[in-house]
């Protein structure tokens with residue numbers, strides 16, 4: 001089975017204090033530590049497990065600037081067979097539809113049976129997977145937390161639905177799935193894996209290679225234009241706890257005790 005996994009390089013929320021930049025156009029990106037989007041890491045693990053069961057190849061693709069290569073390489077160190085970077089000045093500022101347009105072109109340049117995306121990324125839009133499926137006219141399942149390969153034409157997928165309930169579906173290949181966290185336990189990436197792929201050449205494709213019209217993507221092609229980024233005003237009754245972690249914990253415990261939440 002030929003599997004393509006879409007991965008995004010995102011600020012690592014465990015390593016950074018995220019704030020809004022001065023003019024409110026983006027988060028403040030100075031000195032941020034980046035990593036692979038958490039959901040995408042689960043998607044790559046799932047792809048590797050499927051390949052190990054039924055054979056084939058896993059290709060990891062990212063759209064971004066040169067530094068997006070680091071997440072592609074990391075996921076190759078995890079066990080993906082191939083990497084692909086989609087990079088072009090024309091891609092900058094793309095909305096979800098623009099990203100899906102670029103990914104569709106890459107899918108059509110290859111021969112894939114299964115496309116995995118994360119259920120969402122740092123912007124929390126949760127739109128790229130569904131849009132990609134619609135553009136390809138392939139079936140789509142979102143929030144997938146179980147994948148079982150039935151044969152080379154059909155797979156079974158479990159979906160998380162409201163109230164902790166579970167749904168099972170049969171879906172035709174080729175298809176697109178957006179993967180929910182918790183579907184598996186992503187493997188640890190060891191130094192040996194990192195060394196193995198350190199000098200592997202990762203192909204880079206731009207708009208012309210993919211046959212993507214530059215004005216259909218990027219800021220100019222965006223149909224959803226971000227107006228502002230801001231931290232919402234504190235609502236009435238909201239109290240921000242300040243101080244060191246220990247002080248915050250102490251204050252929180254006091255509040256919970258005073259409100260009868262804990263004894």
Ligand SMILES: Cc1cc2nc3c(=O)[nH]c(=O)nc-3n(C[C@H](O)[C@H](O)[C@H](O)COP(=O)(O)OP(=O)(O)OC[C@H]3O[C@@H](n4cnc5c(N)ncnc54)[C@H](O)[C@@H]3O)c2cc1C
Nearest residue numbers: 006063094095096117118120121123124125126127128226
């Ligand atoms: C400087 C800047 C300007 C922006 N301007 C706009 C704007 O004007 N309008 C707007 O709508 N958005 C804008 N964005 C947001 C950006 O385009 C979003 O990433 C996009 O809308 C998709 O949302 P998301 O990241 O939440 O992805 P989701 O749709 O939540 O992501 C789902 C999955 O799609 C895949 N995916 C997402 N991004 C990538 C990627 N880069 N490479 C490979 N796979 C990917 C991953 O598998 C991911 O798990 C801007 C972002 C930046 C940094």
